[in-house]
Amino acid sequence: MTYLIIGFLIIGGIAFLFANSKNKSEETLQKMSTISVKYQSEKEIENLSNDSLTYSEKLNKTKELYPFEKWRKNFLEYQMEQYTEENCNEAKNIFDNLISKLLKIGENGNRNEKEKYFEIAVKSLNKLNEKDEGIIETGEREDLCELIDRITLASGLKPKNYAEGEGIADLYREW
Missing domain, CATH: 1.20.1480 (hypothetical protein mp506/mpn330, domain 1)
Incomplete structure (x- = not known):
């Protein structure tokens, strides 16, 4: 599920990049990176609970x-x-x-x-x-x-x- 969400965010981000200026694109990439990190973090901590x-x-x-x-x-x-x-x-x-x-x-x-x-x-x-x-x-x-x-x-x-x-x-x- 996490990979699907991250994949969707990346694809959506690429489409957004073509539709907006360079500054907007950089901002979007930063937001996408933060969202991806957030999902990875939750999964990482959930995995810790199994450790x-x-x-x-x-x-x-x-x-x-x-x-x-x-x-x-x-x-x-x-x-x-x-x-x-x-x-x-x-x-x-x-x-x-x-x-x-x-x-x-x-x-x-x-x-x-x-x-x-x-x-x-x-x-x-x-x-x-x-x-x-x-x-x-x-x-x-x-x-x-x-x-x-x-x-x-x-x-x-x-x-x-x-x-x-x-x-x-x-x-x-x-x-």
Whole structure:
């Protein structure tokens, strides 16, 4: 099923490329790439559930996807002032707290409680973005939504069950 969806996206993207300008085409390819990664990520995490990884290991493995080091590099390389050490640490702490809470309630923890932890995390990101507008732009939004989807899957929830398949972040995010 995943391969069919990815194939459909690629074929649709090629047709779209011929119908639009170069800039639009590049934007479409980037979106298609993000969608493909999202489907691959879900499949990857589902496969992890068949592996010998524990709940704790799955959640902690999502920390490898933290984008905050990349953000810090943008601060240094491109003088993107919104990616200060303070802002990057605050974003990282939001995810560390989310994962910590999910670990504390455990794999068989209450689904509503897990969902509440995601709500708190996303609303905390909203506040961070309000404090320093522009910290969560298009690329960062994609990074964060992907990370949240991966954590959602690792916690035993399914992103496709939220916000008409867009993921739990879309229920609360303002960025």
